[in-house]
Amino acid sequence: MALAALGLLVLGVVLAEPASRGFSKARWTRRDPVGALLVWQAIGLAGGLSLVGCGVVYGLSPLGDSLPAAVGTLVREWNEGRWPARFDAVHLIAALASVGVGARLLWVLGTMYVRTLRARRRHRDLLDVLATPWPDSPGTRVLDHPQPVAYCLPGRSSRLVVSAGVLEALEPEEVWAVLAHERSHLRERHDLVVLPFVAWGATAPFVRGMECAQVAVAELIEMRADDVAACKSEPHELVGALKTVGGSAPAAALSSFTDALEARIERISSHPRPLPWAARIGVRVCAVALVAVPTVLLLL
């Protein structure tokens, strides 16, 4: 069991730092954003399982040959009113520290979600009073402001918002492309895809790999939404909308923002060939295997 603990520790560290950093630089991801997002979810889940699991496995290793057996021994001896003699301070501290890290991660995830829901509810309340429904597209609201912005408020009671500036600056077809992009964020619940990585970033902000992961996942959901929008409208309409809205955003003064925008425009215009189906299946198998390895190490 001590060997399994070591394996989990190595796997967790590798996934959290070099693997995340390396994968965030991969180029094939723009040809299969959905597959790449699955791999990111697998990296997050497997990394979390490994880092939290390694301490627990090491801590309980004197009590049995596998984690389920060790937990069984611990419960049995506890019920008989005895403290297992082989369970010394070092092992106890290792187990408690791991459980602590796991609890902290879940706590951050929970509080972050509650805070998000509260911010959204506040925003939605204001919207329902301030924004007027747009008759051309049911479910869309118009906010009376000259600055062009378009966004959506995810959740069970979702809202799609465009500012008057968007309707002013864009052609109707371009507005449809923007709405298709936002609808895909809503339908596929991209907010939930991003959330675990935001929580990881908040739990361990000092790990550079976490930040890379957060940025990469944010880029991938935009690629995915662009793909859906480009299917439902003409790609050049989406490009036109991106140029107009992006060019007038206050963030247009930032080089990273314009770089990201240009990369998106370039990607939509050149329309990279999707990965061959064999590669796409391979990516998904890798994602499943990534989660399976720490699970097996934990249980064996």
Added chain:
Amino acid sequence: MEVLWAATGELTAREVQESLADRELATTTVLTVLGRLERKQLVVRTRDGRAHHYRPTASREDHVAELMNDALDGAPDRGAALARFLGSIPSEERRKLRDLLD
């Protein structure tokens, strides 16, 4: 809400009802709506003897500005409360953006 924004000071529920006289709303309806707006922190209620006075917490423009701030500040760490057409901006860059806007 429009009536309260149009008014310069505080209004009672009866005054709100009178301003909306053409819609023939029942007093209870007006009170229900005002109560809902109060719960959503869009209006505050002050008590003066038996009368309740309502006034908006902020002007229409301030609320729109608040919404636009939420929408433009592309912070991914605010829990992805909303998803923007232009995506989110990494944290260190956001600081520069704030400096630019100030």
